Structure formats: structure tokens, C-alpha cells
Amino acid sequence: MDNLRTALTILVVIFHTSIAYGASGSWILIDADTSELTVTSILLTIFTAICQAFFMGLFFFLSAYFIPSSYDRKGAGRFIRERLIRLGIPLVVYCFLIGPVTVWFAQLRGQITLSGFYRTEVWSFRQIFFGPAWFLEASLYFAILYVLFRLLTRKKVADGRTFPSNRSLILTALGTGLTAFAVRLVYPAGEGPLGLQFGYFPSYILLFIAGLFAYRNNWLHQIPLRTVKMWAWITVCAIPILPVGFVLTGALDGNFTFAGGLNVQALLYALWEPFVCFGIILMLFRYFQSRVNTAGPIRKWMSAHAYTVYVIHPAVVVLWTTAFHGLAWPAVIKWVVVSTLSVIFCFLGSAVLRFIPGAKRIV
Template sequence: MKQRLDYLDNLRTALTILVIVFHTSIAYGASGSWILIDVDTSELTITSILLTIFTAICQAFFMGLFFFLSSYFIPSSYNKKGASLFLKDRLLRLGLPLVLYCFLIGPSTAWFALSSNKMSLNEFYRTEVWSFKQLFVGPTWFLEALLYFTVLYTAFRLFSRNASQAPPERPFPTNKALLVTAVSIGLIAFAVRFVYPAGQGPLGLQFGYFPLYILLFIVAPFAYRHNWLQALPSRTVKLWGWIAVCAIPVLPIGFILTGALDGNFTFQGGLNFQALLYALWEPFVCFGIILKLLQLFKSRFHTAGALSKWMSAHAYTVYLIHPPVIVLWTVFFHDFDLPPAIKWVIVSALSVVVCFLAAAMLRSIPGARRIL
């Protein structure tokens, strides 16, 4: 048990660092939505193209893997605490940070980045926050989604007679099952994006990406119950790792052939080749990278030293506070005459260090560790 917890905790920490690097890359040219963009996005550059490929790969798997890791131990937690205490604990750990971000961290960061030279913070709150003209969910959309999923899981357990019984053993999914699932999820995402194009959705929830998130959230308890992670089939992992590697260049090549270099981007949704390619591309990259990461961390990063334990303890808080830290460093380096790629590396590294140090300070406040 200890080994399993350590490698999954280490993987979660690595994903948290990747989130910081991911959002910083958008600030310096990658396609995506972020608080403060510090480059001219009107023209394609080598840096913007490479960073966009990087963010596309990350988007394909990292939040889905977060959902998987977040729900992996849900069955044991629910069994230990019962429905009432389980829900109370989740509301405390997810709900309070969500409110804190939406009404303090998010608005103050947006004001500093975009409106501090136009209006006072008090005026910003009056016109933008308390009026609910904007919702400052930011990266805590993930916590919001987990709350919804938690409620649904609890309802399922309460109304399912057999959920608490020992399930019959189910082997790890076959390659055929993974293939069918990948194609099916891709087609479902393609259909969803007719209504909610990629990157859009209510309450900060980008529904175009949710088919994969829902799948991985549901699969994780099955993986826990049937010990799938304890015996990952090496041949399956190797095959899907190569599938992911081979699939990665297909997306940029497909986009280039359909006019991306001339500014033709229609991948967000609709009845077009780019949207279909993007929707089908994601699950193949997702499955391969996730399986490979699980195997890698299980075999190579399964122990926890003092530093890794310290970082793991603070990773959740880092996730909550990383936006203002990135914005502060982006503003600081704005007038430095450096290439965007260099700024991306520097700001990413500094943001990671400062986020963990700030998280340690915040968690030292009495009572904070119960929530953070």
C-alpha cells in the first residue's frame, strides 16, 4: 500500500508542476485561455507553434489523469467514512477552496493583470465580482467538477445494492476494448463540441473535454477494485505508448494540410475535418501517455524522500495559488528584452519554486491543513 501511495502522490506532484508550465506557455504564445498574455498572438511563430503542440499534448491527458487520480481511492474512502462524512469531507476540501478562489484569488489576480490601471480593486469587485458579470473560476473548475462527480458517486452508492459487495475479478481491458473506447470517446467529444466547442462551457466547465474526464473518473474506482495498477500489462503499455508517440505528429500535420498556417483553425468544433481529427486524436494520445506514466512512476518513482513528501503535501495548495504567482512573474519580466521561449522557461521555473514556498507558508497557518 505504501508503495502505491508514494508513486501516485509523486505522479500527482509532477502533474501539478506541469499545470504551472502549461499555463505559463499560454502566456508566451501557446494557443489557449489564460489570464495574461505577454506576446503578440496575431502572427504564428516557431515558438508559438511548438508551445501550442506542447499544450495540445498536455490537454489531451493531464486533467484526465488528475480525475483518475482523484477518484482512484474514492471506494475505500467512502467505505471507511460512510456517505455523510464522505460528503462533508469533500465539501470542505473542495468547496471552501473553490469559494476562496472564485471570490478572492481569481478576482484579485484578474484585477492586477488586466484592470489595475483602469479602476480600483473596490470598484472592480463592485462592477465585475459582486454583480456576477464575470465568474472567476479559473483552474478551480476542476474542484467544481469533482464536487458534482462526488455527489453523483454518493448517490450511486446509496441507491446501488451491490456497490459495496466484493466484485468479481475483471482483467485489465484488452487492446480491442481500449481501441473501441478511444474511438467511441472521440466521436462523443466530436458530437458534444457541436454544442460546446473546445474551450467553452458554462460555469467554467469546458464540456467539449468532459467525455474523457468522465470516463477516467469512472474507470479509476474499477481500477482500484480490480487491482489493475498493480499488474499493468507491459505489452499493452508498450503498444499504447507507441500509439501515442505515433499519433502526436498526426495532429499538426493534419492541421497544416487543412490550412492552419494560413490561419484556418476550426478544430474547436463543428462538422469539419480539423474538429473530427482533434476529437479522435485526444483519446489515443491520452491512453498511451497515461498508461506509460503510471508504469514509469510505479517502477522508477515509487519511493518518497523528504523532498518529495514535502512537495506532495503542498501540491494541492500549489494548484490553487499558481495563477497569481505566474501573473506576478509575467508582469515582472514584461520589459525584459528576452525571447518568449526564454521567458517561458524562466517564469515557469520561478513560479514552481515560489508556489511551493508560498504553499508551505499558507499551510503553516493554524487550521489550514484541514482544508489545504
């Protein structure tokens, strides 16, 4: 589980670097010509679409998986107090230090002083710089809801349930996709209050609840191999459906309506995501259980620093993107180089930060 979480954290860094170099999406600093489609931008967009389908949902699953045992051991008061420290303090630090400084440096350092930026944008609360820290915000909300559920019902999440059948998984994927499509009629993908992109939350909520059930019912040791194989085929077959569907509905002519609304692209995207999501997650669980199930000194060190990497990575990615901005290299080369350097320096920076007294208790 630690190895999987570390791999996902590295993927988050690469994901945001992909947007900097041409993939579709919102990011702090873009160093690519986005006025026309290129082979690089198309391939990077497919890569980020696949990542978006599963990786944050899997983070919520992993987070939820460890919640029941933590709550049972600590009780409501200590559990929520420690969550406020582990999630709340990094959230505040990101929103009022890392996020604003990174945005100012990337976009406005030649137009306004940092102190002026803080006066007009930060302390006035004209903007709240959640950035990737929205995950900490949402995790805090989920933890509070879990505590309320346990206090009000005095019950644990039900146990005694076997791992879902393929029929149940298919119906759940269809239901999740249709729910996401409905939500995106109001909040298109990428939009929502307080930095929360509500269009993706049907999957996030489902996987958070699945993580709770998985712990209580020992699901991760019950996943049938035939289920993994079936969903691997489903995912492999599903992945090309999205780009082909977009091309057939006018994407090459600039017609992109997949974010939301009553249209074919939005429906296709919403239904496509959970089928790709379930398959990749099942394959990852199987692979990490059978192949990446040990932890030497390097893996333990990386696991200990992964959370800090997640919190600080926007600043590091922007710094390296800026450093290579003036070079007339192909975007794909910059992406590879900046991704590699960003991952390395995120872990090194995390090691330095965790030397600060008391930091290890928080990050």
C-alpha cells in the same frame, strides 16, 4: 501515486505559463505577440495540446481511485462533509478572492480600483472567476454523484474485471473521440457553463469511472507490459498527426476550426486526443511504478503541498509574467524562466499558507 500527482501539478503550472508566452489557449495574462505564428508558438501549442489530452483526465482518474476506500471507511455523511471542506472552501476562496484579484491585477489595475472591480464584476456576479478551480467544482459534482450512486444502488462499483484488452482500449478511444466530437458541435472546446469546458468532459468522465474500477479491480498492478509498449508506439505515431493534419487543412493560413463544428480539424482533434491520452497515461503509470516509487523528505514535502500549489498557481504565474513583461527577451527564454520561478514560488507560497491554523485540514 503521490509522486505522479505532484508531477502533474507542476505540469499544470508550466502549461499555463506556456499559454502566456504564445501557446494557443485562454489565460489571464498573455505576454507574447499572438498575431502571427512563430516557431515558439507552434512548439508551445503542440506541447499544450499534448498536455490537454491527458493531464486533467489523469487528475480525475487519481481523484476517483481513492474515493471508494474513503467512502467505505467514512460512510456517506462524513465522506461528503469532508469533500465539501476540501473542495468547496478552496473553490469559494478562488472564485471570490484569488481569481478576481489576479484578473484585476493582470488586466485592469490601471483602469479601475480593486473595490470598484469587486462592486461591478464580483459582487454583482457579472463574472464568476472559476479559472483552474473548475476542476474543484467538477470534482465536487462527481463526488456527489458517486455518493448518490452508492446510496441508491447500495452497490460498490463492480469488481472482478481484468485490465481492458488492447481491442477494448482502441474501441473506447474511438468512442470517446466521437463523443467529444459530437459534444463540441454544441459546446466547442474551451466553452461551457460555470467554467466547465464540456468538450473535454467525455474523456474526464471516462477516466473518473476508470479510476473507480481501477481501485476495485487492482488494475494498476495488472497493466501488461506489452500493452504499455503498444500504446507507447501508438502515442508516438499519433502525436505528429495533429500538426500535420492542421497544416494540410490550412492552419498556416490562419484556418483554425479544431474547437468544434462539422469540419475535418474538429474531427481529427477529437479522435487524436484519446489515443494520445491513453498512451501517455499508461506510460506514466509504468514509469512511476518502476522508477519513481519512493518518497524521501523532499518528495513527501512537495506532495503535501501540491494541492495548495494548484489552487494558488494562477496568481503566482501572473505575478512573474508581469515582472518580466518589460524585458525584450525571446518568448521561449521568458517561458523557461517564468515557469521555473513560478513552480518554486508556488511551493514556497503553499508552505507559508499551510502554516495558517486549520489550513492543513483544507489544503
